[in-house]
Amino acid sequence: MAHTRRAFDASRARHRLWLVWILFCCVFSHGALAATPSDDAPENGHVTWQTDLDAPADLQPLLDKYLDLSRFKRLGHDHIARSELQRLIAATPSQVRGLLETEGYFDSTARVEILPTPSDPAPAVPHLYLKVHVTPGPISRVAAFHLDVQGALAERAALPTAANVDPDAVEIAPSVLMVRLHDKWALQPNHTFTQASWSDAKAALIALLRAEGYTHAAWKSTLAQIDPINHQAMLTLVLDSGPLYRIGRISVNGLEHVNYDGIFPLFTFGEGEPLREKPLLDFQDRLVKTTLFETVGVTFNPDANHPESVPITINLRERALHQTTVGLGYSDNAGPRITFEHLHQRFANQPWQGKTKVQWGRTEQLISLDLTSHPVLGPFRNLLSGALSQTEAGGLVITNERVRVGRTQDSERIERLFYLEWLRATTRPTYGTSLTDDSTSATLNYQWVWRNLDHPILPTQGVGLSAEAGIGRSFHTLTDSGYFSRGTLRVTGYYPLGDSWYGQGRIQLGQVFSPIPSTSVPYTLLFRAGGDESIRGYAYQSLGPQALDGTAIGGHVLGTTSFEIAHPFTRNTPAWWWAAFYDAGQAAANWAAFKPDKGYGLGVRWRSPVGPLRIDLAWAERLERLRLHFSIGITF
Structure with missing residues (x-):
C-alpha cells in the first residue's frame, strides 16, 4: 500500500511538471508574439x-x-x-x-x-x-536701431576738419560718410523685420564702406532683440571700419605693342586715393573694351600694417599683332556671304588699330578700312575710315563711297561717336545701266547709344536707346543741291512677363529735313523699310516710295514698330524659345503719305553664346504672302 501511494504521488508529480511546462510555453509563446507585432497592426502600419x-x-x-x-x-x-x-x-x-x-x-x-x-x-x-x-499673428516691425561706428572712420570724423573736403574730390568726407551709413541703413523704424532684410541691411553697409576704401570693414557685434508681445524689434549694431586703405605704387606688366601712353588715359584712379573697388573695375572694363588685350587683371593685397600705401599691379596680355578671320554666313537681307577680316593692332607701326574687311554676298559686296587710334586723353579714340559697297535692294543697285573722320568715347553704358563724313551714292535699276541718282554730301554727325540691360548679348530685361543727328550739304549733278539735316531714334525694350514669358518691343522713327523740298539727298541717307530688323514678311528695303517706273526711291520719313512675346518650348530646353510677333511701319515721302504695312507670324529663337539666332515665318498682310526670315544678333 505504501508502495502504491508513492507511485501515485510520483505520477501526480510528473503530471504537475507537464502542466507547468505547458503553461510556461503558452506564456512564453504569448509574450514572444506580443513582442513582435504584425506589420498590419493599425498603430504601426x-x-x-x-x-x-x-x-x-x-x-x-x-x-x-x-x-x-x-x-x-x-x-x-x-x-x-x-x-x-x-x-x-x-x-x-x-x-x-x-x-x-x-x-x-x-x-x-x-x-x-x-x-x-x-x-x-x-x-x-x-x-x-x-x-x-x-x-501667423501680427508681423514685427523695427522699433528703433542704434548704430555705433568705430575704427579709423570714427576717429577721422571726430577731427575738426573732417568735413572740409572738396565736393569734387574722389574721397567722401568722413562725417558725410558717417551720415550716409545711418541713412543707408535699410531697417529704419516701422520697417518690417525679417531675416532676409536683416542680412541684406548689414551686407549693404559693409559693401558701402569697402567701396570707399575701408577694405577690412566688419561687424563687431549685431543684436536683434525681439519683443513678441508688442511685435517689435530693437536693433543694436557695432561696426568696425578698420583702417582706410590708400593706393600706393602702380605697376603695369605685359605691354609690348601698346605703349603706356595708350592706357594712361583710361586710368580712373591714382596714387594716394582711397582704395575703392569701383574705379578699379571701371579701369579694367575700359581696358577690355579697347580690344587691345586678351586678358586684363588688376590685383592688390591690402596690408593692415601699411594701409597708407597699397601697391596695385596691372597684368596684361596683349592680343596677337595680326588677327585674321574668315566667316561664312547667311541672312534674309543679303543671302549667303563670305567675309574676310584682318586686324592689325599697330597699323604702319603707329598707335592705331587697322581693320580691313572684305565681304562678298549674293546681293551685297563691301570693302572697308577702319583705323582707330589707341586711347588718347579724354578718354577718346580717334577714327579714320573708308568704305566702298554695292547693294541690291528694292529693284535698285546702290553703290556707296564713304570717308569718315571723327572720334569715339565709350563709358559704362553710353557710346558716343562724333564724325565728319563725305558720302557719294549712286543708284541704277537692277537690270539697267543708266544712273537714276548720283548724289554727294558732306555732313557733321553725332551718334549716341545708351544701354541698361541685364545682359549685353542675351537681354531679357532693360532698355536700349540709339539716337543720331546730322547736318550737312548735298551736291547733285542732276537736280538741286542744298542744305539738309537728318535725325533717327530707336528704342528697344525687354520685359519679363512672369512664368517664363518674355516680351520685347521696338519703335524706330526717322526724318530728313530740308528747307527746299526738292533738295537732293544721297539715297543711303534716306529711308526704306522691310526686312529682319524692320517689318518681317517683306523683303529687305522693299517698302517705301516708288518712282513712276516702279523703282524704289528713298523716303524722307520712317516709322516702324514691333511687339513680340516668347516662351521656352520646355523647362528642359531654356535656350530654345518659340515666339509670336507683330510688325508695322513704312517709309514715305512725308507723314501725310505715311500708311503702315503690317506683318506678323511665329518664330523660333536659339539663345546661343554669340547672340540670339532667329528664324521667323511672317505673313505680309498687304502682299498676302509668307516669307521666311533668318538672322542672328541684336541691333541698337
Missing part, C-alpha cells in the same frame, strides 16, 4: 497622406518648400509608417514657428488636423488628409 496648407498666400511657398510634411512627399515617398507620420505631425508646429520667424512673425501658431479620406471600398493602405492651420 503604413499609410499614404495628403497635406493642405491653410495659411496666407504669401507664406505658402515658404511652408510648402521647407515643412517636413511636404518635403518628405516631394522626395518620392508615397507611403510612410504611421509612427513616423505622427512624429512629423508633432514637429510641424515648431517648424512653422521657426520658418515664420524668418519672415517677421514671432507670435505664430499652427495645428495639424487629421481627417480620414472617405472611400468605398476602403483602400488596402489607409489614406489620411492632413490640414495644417497656420495663424
